[in-house]
Amino acid sequence: MSDTRLGWKDVRDRIHRMILTGRYGPGDKLPRDADIAEELNCARSTVQRAMQDLSDSGLVERRRKGGTRVRPDPVTRATFDISITRHEVEQTGAAYGYQLIGATQEVPPRGVQAVFGQKIAQPMLRVQALHLADARPYILEDRWICLQTSPEILSLDLTGISANEWLVLNKPYDRLDMRFYAENADPARAGLLGTAPGEALLVIERTTWIGDAPITTVKASTAPGYRLRSQS
Amino acid sequence: MSDTRLGWKDVRDRIHRMILTGRYGPGDKLPRDADIAEELNCARSTVQRAMQDLSDSGLVERRRKGGTRVRPDPVTRATFDISITRHEVEQTGAAYGYQLIGATQEVPPRGVQAVFGQKIAQPMLRVQALHLADARPYILEDRWICLQTSPEILSLDLTGISANEWLVLNKPYDRLDMRFYAENADPARAGLLGTAPGEALLVIERTTWIGDAPITTVKASTAPGYRLRSQS
16 A cells, blocks of 8 residues: 655645635634544645644644634744753853852832832842853843742852852742843943943843742843844 | 542642652652652652643653653743734733735845754745734744745735734644744844834744744833743
């Protein structure tokens, strides 16, 4: 018996063509995987693989029970994996360094409360620290840590382990908000990052929650030339 | 019969604790879902849901046949959905505008060839265009389009439809590379974006391929204040 069945890429391209030709338009529901498999004479798992790919690339939406729909607004979807900063530096082959700039307990200002989306009346631990690669500034982090969800942080020696590393390893979150933007370096950040005021910096802001409770928010100002690349 | 079975978040937290306490260390293989389900007296689908969550947040790696491993290097994983620029502008409630700055056929310079990872000897279509929100500059794009994979682009009226929109809708890719970085605006870009030279700009670079063949690469310089936010 010769195997003339379609591969998943062929199936993906056929489904994609059904969308391009208007047979299924934005927001339309696609047939069930099993029905497409029958129509195209292939295994249902082949259709699933094809649908996963179309979903990963932002063309269709898969719902647990609601089947598959053509996205009303197609997107280009990218995934970014942000490592523990020490690992990230070591993976470039550079020697990692770390300097604690300061750790103080303060009630967070309104801007930080807004990032968490709630009023915060109790002090948080604010940690400012510099990560270095081969003794050169790499990322400057300005972090707020909730003492209700991470009380252990007060007994850690933050000159020895970075709050970044400890939190990633010890505090699972169930909500993450991440923002990327560019800012001109102000004189203070420029000094700490060893660059000129006005230099364009990529800023990565990350905020995590467990349930409704804040864990931490960090504003990471990267050194000039920093590039973040998607996984493929 | 009272239901004392664990929910998926409980199961996730138990598995996470097994990792935190060192029962399973970085790189270790975790037991099969079915075995964990038996140990915790819950449904296998509950373990699957928990594992999916731990995988989405970068703590474990799921492999199609190889089971689940603790990631040797835990990461914070974020997904970004980049819409067609017209949709993105319209979703903010602003009126979308589009200006074609120029379209020329040129052999791409070495920097662009490097982005595609291959030598390119034939001309590509270079399209420069400005996207506007409420008549104010929003994104300036500098794009190269491969004429072997998108010959149709030459017969389109690019003053009427943006290459961005046409390509997203018509050219499926199977590889995407995305990079984010910050740059100070040079005088030309500052002029087109209506800002001052030196202003920090978030740049989003996207490159797509189908098989080994390039489709397009675009350097999108966003106007000052632009923020990109992850999906949660």
